[in-house]
Amino acid sequence: MPAYDDLMAFQRVTxxxxxxxxxxGWDQEAIMPRGAAPQRAEEMAAxxxxxxxxxxxxxxxxxxxxxxxPDAVADANLREIRRSYDRNRKVPAALAAELxxxxxxxxxxxxxxxxxxxxxxxLPVLSEVVRLRREEAAHLAEGGDPYDALMQDYxxxxxxxxxxxxxxxxxxxxxxxxxxxxxxPEAPRLSGHFPKADQLKLAEQIAAAFGYDFDHGRLxxxxxxxxxxxxxxxxxxxxxxxxxxxxxxxxxIHEVGHACYEQGVDGAYLLTPIGNGVSMxxxxxxxxxxxxxxxRSEAYCGWLYGRMRDVFGDIGVGSERDFYRAVNAVHxxxxxxxxxxxxxxxxxxxxxxxxxxxxxxxxDVADLEAAWNERFEADFGVxxxxxxxxxxxxxxxxxxxxxxxxxxxxxxxxxxxxxAAARADLPGLDADLAKGDPSAATGWMRDKLQRxxxxxxxxxxxxxxxxxxxxxRPLLDYLDAKFSDLYGG
Amino acid sequence: MPAYDDLMAFQRVTxxxxxxxxxxGWDQEAIMPRGAAPQRAEEMAAxxxxxxxxxxxxxxxxxxxxxxxPDAVADANLREIRRSYDRNRKVPAALAAELxxxxxxxxxxxxxxxxxxxxxxxLPVLSEVVRLRREEAAHLAEGGDPYDALMQDYxxxxxxxxxxxxxxxxxxxxxxxxxxxxxxPEAPRLSGHFPKADQLKLAEQIAAAFGYDFDHGRLxxxxxxxxxxxxxxxxxxxxxxxxxxxxxxxxxIHEVGHACYEQGVDGAYLLTPIGNGVSMxxxxxxxxxxxxxxxRSEAYCGWLYGRMRDVFGDIGVGSERDFYRAVNAVHxxxxxxxxxxxxxxxxxxxxxxxxxxxxxxxxDVADLEAAWNERFEADFGVxxxxxxxxxxxxxxxxxxxxxxxxxxxxxxxxxxxxxAAARADLPGLDADLAKGDPSAATGWMRDKLQRxxxxxxxxxxxxxxxxxxxxxRPLLDYLDAKFSDLYGG
Numbered sequence: 006m007p008a009y010d011d012l013m014a015f016q017r018v019t020x021x022x023x024x025x026x027x028x029x030g031w032d033q034e035a036i037m038p039r040g041a042a043p044q045r046a047e048e049m050a051a052x053x054x055x056x057x058x059x060x061x062x063x064x065x066x067x068x069x070x071x072x073x074x075p076d077a078v079a080d081a082n083l084r085e086i087r088r089s090y091d092r093n094r095k096v097p098a099a100l101a102a103e104l105x106x107x108x109x110x111x112x113x114x115x116x117x118x119x120x121x122x123x124x125x126x127x128l129p130v131l132s133e134v135v136r137l138r139r140e141e142a143a144h145l146a147e148g149g150d151p152y153d154a155l156m157q158d159y160x161x162x163x164x165x166x167x168x169x170x171x172x173x174x175x176x177x178x179x180x181x182x183x184x185x186x187x188x189x190p191e192a193p194r195l196s197g198h199f200p201k202a203d204q205l206k207l208a209e210q211i212a213a214a215f216g217y218d219f220d221h222g223r224l225x226x227x228x229x230x231x232x233x234x235x236x237x238x239x240x241x242x243x244x245x246x247x248x249x250x251x252x253x254x255x256x257x258i259h260e261v262g263h264a265c266y267e268q269g270v271d272g273a274y275l276l277t278p279i280g281n282g283v284s285m286x287x288x289x290x291x292x293x294x295x296x297x298x299x300x301r302s303e304a305y306c307g308w309l310y311g312r313m314r315d316v317f318g319d320i321g322v323g324s325e326r327d328f329y330r331a332v333n334a335v336h337x338x339x340x341x342x343x344x345x346x347x348x349x350x351x352x353x354x355x356x357x358x359x360x361x362x363x364x365x366x367x368x369d370v371a372d373l374e375a376a377w378n379e380r381f382e383a384d385f386g387v388x389x390x391x392x393x394x395x396x397x398x399x400x401x402x403x404x405x406x407x408x409x410x411x412x413x414x415x416x417x418x419x420x421x422x423x424x425a426a427a428r429a430d431l432p433g434l435d436a437d438l439a440k441g442d443p444s445a446a447t448g449w450m451r452d453k454l455q456r457x458x459x460x461x462x463x464x465x466x467x468x469x470x471x472x473x474x475x476x477x478r479p480l481l482d483y484l485d486a487k488f489s490d491l492y493g494g
Numbered sequence: 495m496p497a498y499d500d501l502m503a504f505q506r507v508t509x510x511x512x513x514x515x516x517x518x519g520w521d522q523e524a525i526m527p528r529g530a531a532p533q534r535a536e537e538m539a540a541x542x543x544x545x546x547x548x549x550x551x552x553x554x555x556x557x558x559x560x561x562x563x564p565d566a567v568a569d570a571n572l573r574e575i576r577r578s579y580d581r582n583r584k585v586p587a588a589l590a591a592e593l594x595x596x597x598x599x600x601x602x603x604x605x606x607x608x609x610x611x612x613x614x615x616x617l618p619v620l621s622e623v624v625r626l627r628r629e630e631a632a633h634l635a636e637g638g639d640p641y642d643a644l645m646q647d648y649x650x651x652x653x654x655x656x657x658x659x660x661x662x663x664x665x666x667x668x669x670x671x672x673x674x675x676x677x678x679p680e681a682p683r684l685s686g687h688f689p690k691a692d693q694l695k696l697a698e699q700i701a702a703a704f705g706y707d708f709d710h711g712r713l714x715x716x717x718x719x720x721x722x723x724x725x726x727x728x729x730x731x732x733x734x735x736x737x738x739x740x741x742x743x744x745x746x747i748h749e750v751g752h753a754c755y756e757q758g759v760d761g762a763y764l765l766t767p768i769g770n771g772v773s774m775x776x777x778x779x780x781x782x783x784x785x786x787x788x789x790r791s792e793a794y795c796g797w798l799y800g801r802m803r804d805v806f807g808d809i810g811v812g813s814e815r816d817f818y819r820a821v822n823a824v825h826x827x828x829x830x831x832x833x834x835x836x837x838x839x840x841x842x843x844x845x846x847x848x849x850x851x852x853x854x855x856x857x858d859v860a861d862l863e864a865a866w867n868e869r870f871e872a873d874f875g876v877x878x879x880x881x882x883x884x885x886x887x888x889x890x891x892x893x894x895x896x897x898x899x900x901x902x903x904x905x906x907x908x909x910x911x912x913x914a915a916a917r918a919d920l921p922g923l924d925a926d927l928a929k930g931d932p933s934a935a936t937g938w939m940r941d942k943l944q945r946x947x948x949x950x951x952x953x954x955x956x957x958x959x960x961x962x963x964x965x966x967r968p969l970l971d972y973l974d975a976k977f978s979d980l981y982g983g
Contacts, residue, residue, distance in 0.1 A: 021540035024533070028521070029514060036525075040709040041727035044513070047765060051510035055544055220529040238530035276536060 008071035009079060013277065015068075016086055019059045020276040024234060026052040031233040035225040035242050046109065053105060060093045078279065081460045085278035088161060095144045104137050108405045115403035124374050124392045131402060132370040135363050138405050142364055152364045155408035159285040160415065162462050165361055168411040171418060172354045174477045182488045183335065183347045189492030192334035196321030199250040203316050207250075208243055208257040215295055216447040217241070217261045218268050229400075230256040232263035232292075235281040239267040250313065251332065255296055262295030263288055265447060269455030283459035283466050285409065289416020290423055290467070291450065297346055297417075298424040298483070299446055303329050304438035312441065333491055337385050339394035346484060348385070350417060355380050356399070356410040364407055419467050421480025423454065426471040497560035498568060502766065504557070505575055508548045509765040513723060515541040520722040524714040524731050535598065542594060549582045567768065570949045574767035577650060584633045593626045597894045604892035613863050613881045620891060621859040624852050627894050631853055641853045644897035648774040649904065651951050654850055657900040660907060661843045663966045671977045672824065672836045678981030681823035685810030688739040692805050696739075697732055697746040704784055705936040706730065706750045707757050718889075719745040721752035721781075724770040728756040739802065740821065744785055751784030752777055754936060758944030772948035772955050774898065778905020779912055779956070780939065786835055786906075787913040787972070788935055792818045793927035801930065822980055826874050828883035835973060837874070839906060844869050845888070845899040853896055908956050910969025912943065915960040 029052065033045055069087055074080035093101075111130040118127035142151030156163045209224060222234075227242035234240055241260040246252040266282045274280035282288040299305055303326075310328035313320055322328050335345045341352035359376055362368035368376060377396035378389045389395035401409055427449045428434055437445050453470035460466075467475045518541065522534055558576055563569035582590075600619040607616035631640030645652045698713060706713075711723075716731035723729055730749040735741040755771045763769035771777040788794055792815075799817035802809055811817050824834045830841040848865055851857035857865060866885035867878045878884035890898055916938045917923055926934050942959035949955075956964045 017536070018540040018543060021533075021537045022544065025514065025518060025537050025541060028518070032517070032521070036712065038708065038710050038712055038727060038729075040707070044510075044726040044764065047506070048510045048514050051507040052514060054507060055511065218529070219527065221527050223525065223527055237533040238527060240527075275533065 008068045009073065009083075012065070012068035012072055012086065013082065015059070015062070015064065016082075016278060017276050019056065020278070020280070022052065022056055022059070024236065024238070024276070026056060027233050027235075028238070028240075031231075031240050031242075034227045034229075034231065035240070050105070057093065057098070057101065060089055061098075065090045066094075077460065078274075081279045082277055085459060088157075089278075092145065092157070095147070096141055097144070100137065100141060100144070104141060104405060107133050107137060108403070111403040111405075112400065115397065115400065119393050119397045122391050122393055124397060127392075127397060127403070128370055128373075131373075134403065134405050135370055135407075138407055139364055139366065152361045152408060155364060156411070157408075159406075159409045160412050160463060161284055162464060163284075163286070163411070163415070165411075168357060168415070171411075171414065171477055172350075172357065175350055175414070175418075175481065176354065178481050178485065179347055179350055182484060183337075183351070186335035186347060186488055186492040187337060192330045193322045193327045194334070195250070195331055197317055197319055199247050199317055201245045201247055204245050204247075204250050204253045205243075207312070207316055208253050211254060212241070212257055212261045214441060215258060215261045215299075215443050216265050216269075216451070221268055222264060224257070230260050232260040232267070235267045235270070236275045239264045250317070254309075255300060258300040259292045259296040262292035265295070265451070266291040266455045269451040270458035271456045274458045274460075279459040281458055283461070284463040285412035286415035286419060287454070287463050287466050289413055290419030291416075291455070293417050293420035294424050294427075294450065295443070295447070298420055299438060299443050301332050301346070302435070302438055304435040305441070305443070306332050307439050308441035330491060333487070335488070335492065337387055339381075339385075339387070339389065340398055346417075347488060350414045351384050353410050353414045355384060356401075357414075359396075360402065360407045360410065418477050418480050419475060421477070421483050422467055422471045422473065422475050423450065425479035425483070426453075426473070497557045498562065498572075501554070501557035501561055501575065502571065504548070504551070504553065505571075505767060506765050508545065509767070509769070511541065511545055511548070513725065513727070513765070515545060516722050516724075517727070517729075520720075520729050520731075523716045523718075523720065524729070539594070546582065546587070546590065549578055550587075554579045555583075567763075567949065570768045571766055574948060577646075578767075581634065581646070584636070585630055586633070589626065589630060589633070593630060593894060596622050596626060597892070600892045600894075601889065604886065604889065608882050608886045611880050611882055613886060616881075616886060616892075617859055617862075620862075623892065623894050624859055624896075627896055628853055628855065639854075641850045641897060644853060645900070646897075648895075648898045649901050649952060650773055651953060652773075652775070652900070652904070654900075657846060657904070660900075660903065660966055661839075661846065664839055664903070664907075664970065665843065667970050667974065668836055668839055671973055672826075672840070675824035675836060675977055675981040676826060681819045682811045682816045683823070684739070684820055686806055686808055688736050688806055690734045690736055693734050693736075693739050693742045694732075696801070696805055697742050700743060701730070701746055701750045703930060704747060704750045704788075704932050705754050705758075705940070710757055711753060713746070719749050721749040721756070724756045724759070725764045728753045739806070743798075744789060747789040748781045748785040751781035754784070754940070755780040755944045758940040759947035760945045763947045763949075768948040770947055772950070773952040774901035775904035775908055776943070776952050776955050778902055779908030780905075780944070782905050782909040783913050783916075783939065784932070784936070787909055788927060788932050790821050790835070791924070791927055793924040794930070794932070795821050796928050797930035819980060822976070824977070824981065826876055828870075828874075828876070828878065829887055835906075836977060839903045840873050842899050842903040844873060845890075846903075848885075849891065849896045849899065907966050907969050908964060910966070910972050911956055911960050911962065911964050912939065914968035914972070915942075915962070 026049070029045070029049060037045060065086065069083065069090065072083060074083050107130070111134050114130045115127055118124070138155065139151060142154045146154035150165060152165045156165065212224060213219065221237050222239045222241060225240070225242050226244060228244065230241070230243045232239065232241045241257070241264045243253050243257045243260065266288055270280055306329040307325040310325045322331055333345065335347055337348065338344060341349065344352050355377070359368060359373065359380070363370065363373070374392065374396050381395065382388050427446050431445050431449060434446055437443065454466060457466065457469070461469055464475060515538070518534070518538060526534060554575065558572065558579060561572060563572050596619070600623050603619045604616055607613070627644065628640060631643045635643035639654060641654045645654065701713060702708065710726050711728045711730060714729065714731050715733060717733065719732045721728065721730045730746070730753045732742050732746045732749065755777060759769055795818040796814040799814045811820055822834065824836055826837065827833060830838065833841055844866070848857060848862065848869070852859065852862070863881065863885050870884065871877050916935050920934050920938060923935055926932065943955060946955065946958070950958055953964060
């Protein structure tokens with residue numbers, strides 16, 4: 006099958022260039038000298054120009070027509086290449102270029118306007134981003150739902166209808182649990198001094214224990230922690246707040262979840278279309294399993310309590326149980342990225358409804374702030390005090406990432422399914438976690454899910470790992486049990 | 495002139511991609527996780543494929559035919575693009591690919607064979623490299639001298655004949671000075687403990703004082719120090735030996751010289767063919783001016799002596815003069831990169847004669863080690879004890895860098911011309927250096943040379959800066975005065 010071989014040889018170079026572009030992004034966020042920004046923008050645009058030309062190269066169409074898949078791996082490779090080719094060919098080059106230009110501009114304007122709490126300065130460019138993304142969605146949807154069309158970049162096979170059904174199922178139980186927690190006893194707080202170097206050393210040890218391979222990655226600092234790269238070079242970043250060690254530790258565990266997914270993919274898939282995580286939702290299932298389901302479990306918190314006292318001395322809480330309560334404190338805060346497991350999905354629901362309305366043309370950008378503030382007060386019982394605590398807190402919309410937010414909740418849902426299955430297979434899991442050892446669970450995750458990369462679709466990936474169709478029930482049962490124990494009568 | 499504009503727009507993307515490739519190389523040497531090497535090799539090959547396609551794109555030929563240069567800048571840009579295009583078109587793609595493959599392989603084999611002191615293990619791949627480079631040289635030379643053809647990649651306009659004449663002029667005076675130094679009093683040696691963190695902090699301060707701009711660069715560690723990048727992101731590396739602080743400090747000053755050249759180029763030339771150093775020889779003129787002519791001057795050593803005692807306490811030498819003698823110790827060592835200013839050019843002459851004979855087919859790879867050892871003993875008075883101290887010490891030949899070595903000596907020669915001119919213009923230079931302040935001289939260098947990038951040819955660049963045709967006399971006079979003072983009767 007020469008067509009398939011030619012296609013894969015061409016694609017391999019594209020994948021390699023895409024890794025280069027990803028690492029240039031890592032460099033920019035993690036270690037680039039400040040003054041290099043204007044040149045870096047040109048370098049990223051040059052790489053994007055090359056990648057776009059390759060992704061829309063007419064030879065891909067010929068090869069895709071002629072190639073036959075003799076096995077499941079080839080079938081999956083063709084599926085991924087076809088999806089990318091069709092997607093990129095549907096969008097006129099001029100529109101793609103305009104979107105790249107405007108979103109790059111918009112991100113800077115968003116950051117400046119947010120720092121100045123100046124919503125009016127942000128709205129014009131946001132309107133432009135929404136207009137262009139709606140135009141793009143119209144090209145992609147070909148008469149179908151425009152929001153669904155945008156979702157495909159992040160969650161292939163996902164739909165707004167499924168997401169809405171998921172949220173409808175989650176919402177009443179989350180709201181009830183949240184109320185119980187807010188009415189319950191106040192959680193203890195850590196106090197003490199947590200030196201940066203000690204936090205980073207502990208974070209490194211924990212990352213390694215969760216299976217992160219430093220021979221194929223590295224840990225650096227960044228303003229917003231992220232994981233980057235696939236295959237043999239998967240880098241993570243974290244941040245440090247000397248007053249709040251949970252920030253560093255749980256950001257690290259979260260990014261380790263993402264990174265272990267990429268590091269865990271079968272080496273035979275290196276630099277092929279299936280040699281990486283299959284979707285944002287499945288990716289987030291890994292980060293949330295590591296961070297929340299394991300890292301914030303009572304068993305692991307028991308171990309971490311002892312470890313933190315070894316490293317930092319007195320940390321202001323007097324028992325493992327109190328430490329567990331501190332880790333899982335429930336507060337009605339403004340900021341999504343600081344939210345507890347109960348509030349987190351409520352934050353996402355708000356964004357999902359608003360961005361869906363924007364893309365469908367049912368909400369004007371001019372009315373977005375008011376809509377946000379009204380909804381936030383209704384859901385969270387607190388009035389938004391300033392744009393940076395409201396609709397301007399996230400970078401996503403400025404860079405055109407509409408259709409992305411629901412994958413965070415989908416990831417939580419998938420994590421619920423996966424960890425319920427893992428716990429059924431691994432009766433000794435809590436005993437291991439109580440010794441600071443998540444390796445049985447991370448090994449389970451690698452074997453059942455991570456090593457397969459994008460071999461199967463997202464839903465099939467979860468079904469293969471768990472033996473069940475994905476559902477919100479395991480997550481809700483987990484949250485119910487955990488927070489009833491912590492806050493219930 | 496639409497052809498010129500189209501050409502420059504196309505070229506700008508190529509330049510940006512070339513910066514990306516350079517930074518991927520930096521990453522690989524400075525900070526890449528060990529296990530990422532196989533993937534990185536594919537990423538570098540992918541970038542090289544894209545760059546080679548752009549450098550030989552047939553549209554370049556059309557544009558070059560149609561474009562007219564309205565001014566000196568456009569003229570220089572066309573000169574550089576034409577040189578690259580002609581050069582890359584002359585070499586068959588299959589040969590270029592084979593060279594890339596074999597030299598990449600050979601570098602690893604060289605490193606392994608060198609570590610094992612196993613010359614026989616290195617010779618087959620070296621023969622292959624020499625064979626391919628000779629073949630390439632034949633394509634490039636089109637009947638002319640093959641060694642000259644290879645030199646053009648490193649020193650446009652350079653010729654073996656000119657280099658040989660330069661060495662003939664240098665050799666007798668260097669040999670005489672060297673003998674005087676070896677017969678003279680032994681130089682003092684530093685002793686003490688030089689903690690890594692303190693060395694790096696001092697190196698950073700010195701780098702900044704020499705004009706390195708940390709807002710557009712960064713300093714990291716690497717096994718072999720180097721400078722990388724052009725324009726707004728020029729990074730340097732150094733290494734640290736806790737027993738020998740000169741290793742770190744003078745490596746840093748050397749790389750700062752290279753980096754300041756790149757950082758100093760006029761911002762209007764950013765990402766254009768003239769937006770970088772014009773040749774290896776002119777580049778080396780900057781690193782050697784900074785490292786030797788300034789950094790190892792008696793005035794600067796006086797300041798550095800005090801600074802090092804502030805930082806490290808007792809360093810085992812009792813006066814500024816003894817410190818100056820320690821910095822400029824003359825030894826008949828095996829290793830080029832550790833050589834003093836007198837022996838350095840003798841090392842280069844040996845390599846120049848041997849590699850020229852290899853490329854001309856006058857010396858077989860099988861006879862290289864014997865030829866090296868015979869020549870070394872004749873020139874240095876010491877028998878080579880093992881291959882890593884002999885013909886296998888440098889990476890250059892394994893990666894096909896024949897024609898490169900003479901640019902090191904040319905750089906020393908140019909540095910002699912430049913600093914003689916700078917000293918004539920700046921009578922207070924030594925008084926400044928005695929205060930640890932090289933800014934007048936680095937400012938002179940920026941104004942006279944660095945900011946012009948590759949606007950002029952290498953020889954014209956030196957002539958423009960000094961007002962004189964380049965010659966070995968200033969370097970020889972400088973060495974004569976310095977080492978006669980240090981070691982003469």
